[in-house]
Amino acid sequence: MSHSKQFTLFSHKTGxxxxxxxxxxxxxxxxxxxxYLNFEEVKQPAHTQYNPNGRIPTLIDHANGDLVIWESCAIILYLIERYDPEHKISVSDPNEKTQLVQWLFFQASGQGPYFGQVAYFKKLHPEKLPSVIVRYQDETRRILGVLESVLKQRPFLVGGKMTAADISFAIYNNLLYGKILDEGFNFEKEFPCTFVWHQKIIALEGVKAGLSERQRMVEEEEKNLIAASSA
Structure with missing residues (x-):
């Protein structure tokens, strides 16, 4: 089977x-x-044949025997280990490699679940549960506090430079305003070192391009909802 691109990525427009x-x-x-799959399609056989967990993202590397990898941070590790020989966003020192993995685990087990639960209970859960939202917002601030405590001491998480560990935090931190924390949240004031770090990450060309594409899709989805509601 031929493919025009090396990788196929199964994903969601806004997730x-x-x-x-x-x-x-x-x-x-x-x-x-x-x-791009919707939330129903991710659990259909066309996708679960690759990812039995029925979640996104799922990546297929057609240049490596159609190897399938799922779980976002596992995919990131695969990409930097196989396709970043110059260590553009990875590290070569064994101890620093371990620290990079540590931060990816922290993102996957800490930032992602807690930030995601806030968004779910604020926007999608049919019943409003203020105490649940407060709990997860408190955890969100705790996670930001962990990052702040480290970024007070150094500009990046690992190896004194921008790595995939830093990049992995960008999308959820970019959703803090309104989506996760309330409108009055002041990122720069509450977590100044983390804010400066975040600005550096989202200024990276590859991240900037991805954020721009996601914003285009968010706006497209909003237009579709408006059109459907007025039909």
Whole structure:
């Protein structure tokens, strides 16, 4: 089976986790085609044949025997280990490699679930549960506090430079305003070092391009909803 691009990425137009992978693919200059699935389609056989967990993202590397990888941070690790020989956004020192993995685990087990739960209970859950929202917003601030405590001491998480570990945090931090924390949240004031770090990450060309594409899709979805409601 021939493919015009090296990678096929199964993702969602607005869901955060697929964009983490997009940022890394873009930054490494890798060619990929994205197949956007809705939340029902991710659990259908056409997708679960590749990812039995029925979640996105899922990546297929056609240049490596159609190898399938799922779980966003596992995909990121695969990409930097195989396709970043110059260590553009990775590290070569064994101890620093371990620290990079540590931060990817923290993003996947800490930032992603807690930030995601806030968004779910604020926007999607049919019953308003203020105490639940407050709990997860408190955890969101705790996660930001962990980052702040480290970024007070150094500009990046690992190796004194921008790596995939830093990039993995970008999409969820970009959704803090309104989506996760309330409108009065002041990122720069509450977590100044983390804010400066975040601005550096989203200024990276590969991240900037991904954020721009996601924003285009968000606006497209909003237009479709408006059109459907007025039909």
């Amino acid at each position: 955060p986790n697929g964009w983490k992978v997009v940022f890394v693919l873009n930054t490494l200059g890798l060619e990929y085609e994205t197949v």
